[in-house]
Amino acid sequence: MKSGRKPILFALLVALVLVAAWAIARSGPDMQMLQDALSRLERLMQQHPVATWLGYFVVYVAVAALSLPLAVWMTLGAGALFGFGPGLLLVSFASTIGATLAFLAARHLLSDWVHARLGDRLKSIDEGMKRDGAFYLFTLRLIPVVPFFALNLAMGLTPIRTLTFYVVSQLGMLPATAIYVNAGTQLSAIENPSDILSLPVILSLVALGVFPWVARAAVGLWRRRQVYSGWQRPRRFDRNLIVIGGGSAGLVSAYIAAAVRARVTLVEANRMGGDCLNTGCVPSKALIRSAKLAHQMRHADRYGLTPVAPEIPFRQVFRRVEDVIKAIEPHDSVERYQGLGVEVLQGHARLIDPWTVEIAGPDGQTQRLTTRSIILATGARPFVPPIPGLDEVGYLTSDTLWQEMRERDHAPRRLAVLGGGPIGCELAQAFARLGSHVIQIEMADRVLLREDPEVSDLVRDAMSADGVEVLTGHRAVSFGRDDGGKWVEVEADGARRRIRFDDVIVAVGRQARLEGYGLERLGIETGRVIETDEFLQTRFPNILAAGDVAGPFQFTHAASHQAWFATVNALFGGLKRFKVNYRVMPWATFTDPEIARVGLNETEAREKGIAYEVTRYPLDDLDRAIADGAARGFVKVLTPPGKDRILGVTIVGEHAGDIMAEFVYAMKQGHGLGRILSTVHIYPTLSEAAKNTAGQWRRTHVNETALSLLQRFHDWQRG
Structure with missing residues (x-):
């Protein structure tokens, strides 16, 4: 059956059931009718x-499957007609089989349709049901006031297994079924089915339904005690929270804790602000800006000016980078955070037990502090692959190049960049624009592997135009030096060759800082990152992790996002915990042109089998981009077929990261392209790219029938 017809068939079935239910309700079944029917069945x-028992069973299954308002009457009748034992056996299995048939009908006819329209909004619910669906179903089945038919249909829309649904329903409905069947054996004493569920009985069943939650909490408490067994918990704590690491995640965590008047200590071993301020985001963007200006000077004729070859005082460029860092440093300084109420300690922190942190200061002195909760925000460092000879020739990373380059008068004459990810591409293009001959070596078949191929190709072409020699499909196998200087041997298609260089930047990725913090002593599981649950808790609920060390992203804004969840769960997790939400996580690569992403791209949608359509808007159609000489790139939006809900956005072009903000907000709030189209945008701005993309989608989804009718109307208006 075609998927589009399934919801229609389901709607027809529901309509028939409603009509049947209305007819039954109108006839007004009562105790006298039940007793008359039973007297006829007793003779049979x-x-x-045996035939009567089987016939009653089949009819009960049909009534339960169709959710007709006869199940209570038939349950009483089963007890009166067959007695408690055989009646309970009949009703228990017949009701469960009927419920499972209703469950399967909803799954087969409605589930795909609902998921296609709600998409990612059901993802967290589906994951929760896969994990805890049996528990929730069991507790709801124990409480008979929860509508039988609604629960069957709702469960059919979830990924709970059919066998699990059947078994749990069989067990969960048994107590209430036994009460009704037993009441049926005393049918002469009953005037109305509602008399069966008296207040004491209802309270008993509710208590029975609550029991699994109490049992689950007790099991959780027992497991918690097991985790902490062998460790002596302090009677009093010096702090409410200790945050280890003064990067983005650590700073935000400390800020939030201080804002809610918790006593918080922030421990940083090196410089406040972490990698982002000192060796990452800030210095790289300052360098990229200088390199871009040099590029614009060479190509000033694009703006009606005379192009010039810029003089590049390399030492001065890096002095400016340092000045930018110093200008931003006060935002992340010890003084500022102390002013906010955070105790800031310089030193290396190590976990002694789940509540004790030892801090070794720069003067060699150590101190120990106890705390109710700990947040590990130790960040990440560049990953250096174990390639033979690399240590001998010496190498730079995104952490070390700033100190090295600030002492030089000229850019490296020949620079090798190992890696074709965002950091490698940004640095390769920047140094090429500052005068280096750059050779970029990437093992994969294209740069920026997480982006769509057309994005990778556009960036590669841009870098090549700037003089970067991009070698994709090349693997660095060894490094060395001889009389001619340093070299790297690369392999491609089975052939090897040597490439000469003066300096090499290793930019093949980053790895979490996991060593030296006492994680092994406490048995905190680590892989590539610290293993945490959906609340960012480690195996010890009072020890949490956030930022690069927790994964799965390595973005400053992702670290800040995680910090809120980690801090709130650390301070208030005993009352309420919040699951970290990554549903809408944008990022940007600051090459020229800039790349911004949020949600799915085409490559990911195809891999996941998600149906989509593409709306593409070229920036060479945008007035402001044309005026700025920045008409290179595009906006690409993925939506479900025929719908304006945004699945993902890729933007390539000037200030792509800034343009992306509107799409991120729309996705976060559940708004579609129609909302963006109806929003007034200032003219002329680059932000109009979002509105024009939405307009592009609207033009391709015009209702031709409506337009034809409008044309006839206007023809008639003209007489």
Whole structure:
């Protein structure tokens, strides 16, 4: 059956059931009707006991499957007609089979349709049901006031297994079923089915339904005690929270804790601000800006000016980078955070037990502080692959190049960049624009592997135009030096060759800082990152992790995002915990042209089998981009077929990261392209790219029938 027809068939079935239910309700079944029906069945029972039992069973299954308002009456009748044991057996299995048929009908006819329209919004629910669906179903089945039919249909839309649904329903409905069947054996004493569920009985069943939650909490408490067994918990704590690491995640965590008047200590071993301020985001963007200006000077004729070859005082360029860092440093300084109420300690922190942190200061003195909770925000460092000879020739990373380059008068004459990810591409293009001959070596078949191929190709072409020699599909196998200087041997298609260089930057990725913090002593699991749950808790609920050390992203804004969840769960997790949400996580690569991404791209959508359509808007159609000489690039939006809900956005062009903000907000709030189209945008700005993309989508989804009718109307208006 075609998927589009399934919801229609389901709607027809629901309509038929509603009509049948209305007809049954109108006839007003009562106790007298039940007793008359039972008297006829008793005669049949005496003649054909097995056939009567089986016939009653089949009818009960049909009534349960169709959710008709006869199940209570038939349950009472089963007790009166067959007795408690056989009646309970009949009703228990018949009701569960009927419920499972309703469950399967919802799954087969409605589940795909619902998921296609709600998409990612159901993802967290589906994951929760895969994990805890049996538990939730069991507790709801124990409480008979929860509508039988609604629960069957709702469960059919979740990924809970059919066998699990059947078994849990069989067990969960048994207590209430037994009460009704037993009441049926005393049918003469009952005037109305509602008399069966008296207040004490209802409270008993509710208590029975609550019991699994109490048991689960008790199991959780027991497991918690098991985790902490062998460790002596302090009677009093020096701090509410200790944050280890003064980068983005650590700073935000300390800030939030201080804002809610918790006593918080922030421990940083090196410089406040972490990698982002000192060796990452800030210095690299300052360098990229200088390199871009040099590029614009060479190509000033694009703006009606005379192009010039810029003189590049290399030492002065890096002095400016340092000045930018110093200008931003006060935002992350010890003084500022102390002023906010955070105790800031310089030194290396190590976990002694789940509540004690030892801090070794720069003067060699150590101190120990106890705390209710700990947040590990130790960040990441560049990964250096174990390539033979690399240590001998010496190498730079995104952490060390700033100190090295500030002492030089000229850019490296020949620079090798190992890696074709965002950091490698940004640095390769910047140094090429500052005068280096750059050779970029990437093992994969294209740069920026997480982006769509057309994005990778556009960036590669831009870097090549700037003089970067991009070698994709090349693997560095060894390094060395001889009389001619340093070399790297690369392999491609089975052939090897040597490439000469003066300096090499290793930019093949980053790895979490996991060593030296006492994680092994406490048995905190680590892989590539510290292993945490959806609340960012480690195996010890009071020890959490955030930022690069926790993964799965290595973005400053992702670290700040995680910090809120980690801090709130650390301070208030005993009352309420919050699951970290990565549903809408944007990022940008600051090459020229700039790349910004959020949600799915085409490559990922195809890999996941998600149906989509593409709306593409070229920036050479945008007035402001044309005026700025920045008409290179595009906006590409993925939406479900025929819908304006945003699945993902890729932007390539000037200030792509800034343009992206509107799409991120729309996705976060559940708004579609129609909302963006109806928003007034200032003219002329680059932000109009978002509105024009939405307009492009609208033009391709015009209702031709409506337009034809409008044309006839206007023809008639003209007489």
